[in-house]
Amino acid sequence: MPFDPRTRIALVFGGRSPEHSISCVSAKSVHAALVDIGYEVLCIGITRTGNWVEVTSAEVADYDITENHHPEVVDRPESIRLVMNATGPGVESNGEFLPISVAFPVVHGEGGEDGAIQGLCQSMGIPVVGSGVRASAICMNKLTAKELVRAAGIDAGNWFGQNDSQVVVRPAADVFPFPWFVKPATGGSSIGISRINSPSEYEQACREAFLSSRQVIVEQGLTRPRELEVGILVGETGIEASPVGEIKVKKDFEYYDFDAKYISDGAELIVPAPLDRNVAQEVQRLAIRVFEVLGCAGYARIDFFLDGERIVFNEANTIPGFTPISMFARMWSYTGMEFPQIVDQLVRSAMENERP
DSSP states (O other): OOOOTEEEEEEEOSSTTHHHHHHHHHHHHHHHHHOOOOOTEEEEEEEEOEEEEEEOOOHHHHHOSSSSEEEEEEEOSSOEEEEEEEEEEEEEOOOOOOOOOOOEOOSSSTTTTHHHHHHHHHHOOOSSSSHHHHOOOOOOOOHHHHHHHTTTTTOOEEEEEEESOOOOOOOOOOOOSOOOOEEEEETTTTTTTTESSGGGGHHHHHHHHHHHHHHEEEEESSSEEEEEEEEEEEEEEEEEOOOEEEEEOOTTSOOOOHIIIIIIIIIIEEEEOOHHHHHHHHHHHHHHHHHHTOOOSSSEEEEEEEETEEEEEEEESSOOOOOOTHHHHHHHHTOOOOHHHHHHHHHHHHHHHOOO
């Protein structure tokens, strides 16, 4: 179907989660791509306190993250709100009604990646880029996602969960060998993760993780893991997998933590990953299978570990870091697909398909 280039896209970013600043950086890139394509863009920022406000294009263009500066949505007196009138769904800003064709959420973490925004838009009849309520909620919770993936016959490693409503008691050291990775079950961007080597470190690691999530997942570290990622896009021919990428953490870092990701250039991003052809094809096949099992739509990034010959599912990201230099975009750019093409395909897909 033909698309009107004047279609108004509501780009939603920010949010209450610890990933607020990363979301702002993703919004900068997506906004530039949407404008380059020719779409009309309404920038809706969610402040750290949860207020929805209209943000100017100039503000979004200035979002950059450094060691000493993390961008954020600045609060203002006038809020923006979703409304429904006789012409259809849209927003009311400064007393003016603006119809919305598609919502493009890049809110990482809770309140955005967990199905909250998807449900709000679905109830208003606004098509949403990416996965719907159900898949977003499933993928957001690492405990739930791993259970479903393992039930489908895919290796998801060894783990156990801990709720903040439970008394944090040191588990038996022989649950599985150290090191353990203690993570927020519903977090991202490597925030709140601890690598521990003994039961005595467990309680403090849980306290750190509980700052970002009400559940914790404790995973067994692997012997010599390689971190592999696959970008998934749904196009006219169905679900497609990108070339496999690899995250190679530099020697100054124990693992791919927040500092290594966003501040200190602590990792090498390799596309395509240097893998045996059969191994690469198997990782791509598993990525598509995970996407299907978890009920995802539109796009996602599926992460794995390669431990010797063992391929282990790590997690599924329904709203991954979304910039031209992020791993998702890099993997697709290797095929000749540039960032604006990716963004345009996602918008078109959302307009054509309602998400459950």
